[in-house]
Amino acid sequence: MTVAIIQFGGSNCDQDVLHVLQDVVGLDARLVWYKEDNLSGFEGVVIPGGFSYGDYLRAGAIAARTPIMESVKELAAEGKPVLGICNGFQVLTESGLLAGALTTNMYPKFRCQPTCLRVESTGTPFTSRFKKGEVVRIPIAHKEGNFYATEDTLAQLEHHDLVVFRYADSEGHVTDEVNPNGSQENIAGIVSTSRNVLGMMPHPERASEDILGSKDGLKIFESMADHITGSA
Amino acid sequence: MRYEADVTIELKSGMLDPEGTTIKRALEHLGYSPESVKTSKKYTITLESENIHDARENVEQMCEKLIANPIIHNYTITLREL
Numbered sequence: 001m002t003v004a005i006i007q008f009g010g011s012n013c014d015q016d017v018l019h020v021l022q023d024v025v026g027l028d029a030r031l032v033w034y035k036e037d038n039l040s041g042f043e044g045v046v047i048p049g050g051f052s053y054g055d056y057l058r059a060g061a062i063a064a065r066t067p068i069m070e071s072v073k074e075l076a077a078e079g080k081p082v083l084g085i086c087n088g089f090q091v092l093t094e095s096g097l098l099a100g101a102l103t104t105n106m107y108p109k110f111r112c113q114p115t116c117l118r119v120e121s122t123g124t125p126f127t128s129r130f131k132k133g134e135v136v137r138i139p140i141a142h143k144e145g146n147f148y149a150t151e152d153t154l155a156q157l158e159h160h161d162l163v164v165f166r167y168a169d170s171e172g173h174v175t176d177e178v179n180p181n182g183s184q185e186n187i188a189g190i191v192s193t194s195r196n197v198l199g200m201m202p203h204p205e206r207a208s209e210d211i212l213g214s215k216d217g218l219k220i221f222e223s224m225a226d227h228i229t230g231s232a
Numbered sequence: 233m234r235y236e237a238d239v240t241i242e243l244k245s246g247m248l249d250p251e252g253t254t255i256k257r258a259l260e261h262l263g264y265s266p267e268s269v270k271t272s273k274k275y276t277i278t279l280e281s282e283n284i285h286d287a288r289e290n291v292e293q294m295c296e297k298l299i300a301n302p303i304i305h306n307y308t309i310t311l312r313e314l
Contacts (some may be wrong), residue, residue, distance in 0.1 A: 066297060088291075094301065101303045148247065148304060154281035182248065225237060 001228055003029040004042040005222040006072070006088075008052035008063045013085065016205040017048045020221055024208055027225045036061070039071040044081040045219045047072070047088030049141070051201055059102065059179045060090030069095050080225050081098040082197045086142055089189070089199030098192055099157060100149035105142070106182025110117035112141040112212070115180055115190050115202055121161050124191050125227035126198045130218040133174045136216035140180055140188075145201040147183035147190075151157040157190055165189035165200055235279055235287040236306040241307050243273040243301050274301060278314070287311055 003021055006013045014031055017055045029046075032039070039045065052063035063069070069091070076082045076097055084092040092098040105111060114137055119130040130136070148155065157163050165188040171215035174186045181201070191198030204217025225231075243249050249270055256269040277294070281287035291309050300307040 057299070061298065061301070101301055103248070103304060104250045106248060106250050108254055146248070146250075150303070182250070 001028055001043050002041070003027060003044040003046060003224075003228070004032040004039055004055075004072060004157070005029055005046045005048055006034060007031050007048075007135050008034045008050070008066070010049035010052045010054055011048050011087070013049035013203065013205060017046050017085070017170040020205045020208045020218070021202060024218060025221045025225050027221070027228065030230060032068070034066050034068045036065040037069070037071055037143075039075050042075065042080075044077055044224060045083070046083040047082070047091050048205075049086030049088060052087055052091065055144070056095065060092075060094040062085055063075070063091045064094035073097060076192070076197050077141060079082070079183070079194065079196050081227055083224065085198040085203055085205065086140075086145070086201055089201055090144065092197060092199040097152045097197050098190060099162075100147055102144050102192070102201070103146045103148050104144055105146050105180070108143070110143040111145075111180050112139070113180065114166050115137045116170050116178065117165040118172045118174060119164070120166055121164045121191070123161065124195050124198060124223075126191075126220050127164060128223040130223070133172060135168060135170060136219075138204050138207045138217045140202045142181070142201055145181040145183065147187040147201075147215060149184060149216070154184060157187075160193055162193065162195075163187055163189075164189050164191055164198060165202070187215050233281060233283065233287075235281055236312055236314050237291045237305060238278065238310040239277060239291060239295060240272050240310075241275070241305050242270065243304060244306055247304055249287055260289045267289045278310065284313065285309055293301065
């Protein structure tokens with residue numbers, strides 16, 4: 001029942017995710033260096049935030065093409081949960097595991113701030129502990145988080161209930177004013193059509209303990225743990 | 233033969249170009265009136281190939297597999313023999 005946390009050169013939220021999974025959730029987790037290309041035996045994967053390969057070329061582009069990502073794809077194909085946070089989300093779109101692309105924020109600067117998210121879908125291994133429509137507070141920290149997809153792709157995301165989080169106000173209203181990066185339709189997180197791969201720009205590991213000001217992110221890791229241990 | 237390829241990566245038309253927009257605003261602040269400013273990236277790749285046709289095919293594959301993201305980018309390749 002071990003979760004792999006993939007470390008690329010430039011990942012920097014790996015230790016935070018490890019701390020939350022091991023010390024807060026109580027799930028076995030191990031850091032896995034990207035050169036280890038075998039993930040057999042792991043029950044889930046987290047691709048943490050950071051700046052893999054210095055964001056050279058495009059954020060996540062080079063990490064997405066490393067051999068370990070082939071193992072992540074195999075694990076995803078087996079239906080095991082794969083969570084990509086921030087740079088991890090960028091890696092997942094670049095690898096083709098998730099739809100769309102993450103482009104430069106509409107106001108092109110690095111934004112690090114708390115955001116409110118409306119939970120759009122609870123039918124995923126990551127959101128089973130939420131209520132649909134619930135508003136949660138989880139911070140963002142990125143410059144390339146502007147979600148873009150073609151109209152066809154957006155329609156597919158909508159049709160199959162694949163949008164998991166949208167930027168909203170504290171009442172749950174989805175408006176342009178609270179969209180921190182220009183993402184289409186305020187999209188902050190999506191899942192794959194198989195629903196077991198989630199990418200999200202906000203950092204749930206930074207909202208998983210009271211001392212951090214919000215514990216809302218913890219439910220994502222707890223939902224994942226429920227799924228892995230079969231208790232949900 | 234040795235070839236040098238200039239690969240230019242641009243955002244597809246209709247896509248937001250926040251960097252270009254910011255540069256345009258700064259130019260306007262300086263008193264210029266550009267109609268538009270678009271950003272692009274250029275990569276210069278040197279490679280060995282049998283002929284220019286193979287070289288182009290090779291560089292096209294590089295663009296498809298890594299250098300461009302087909303969801304958001306167009307690319308152009310200019311090749312010359314060294």
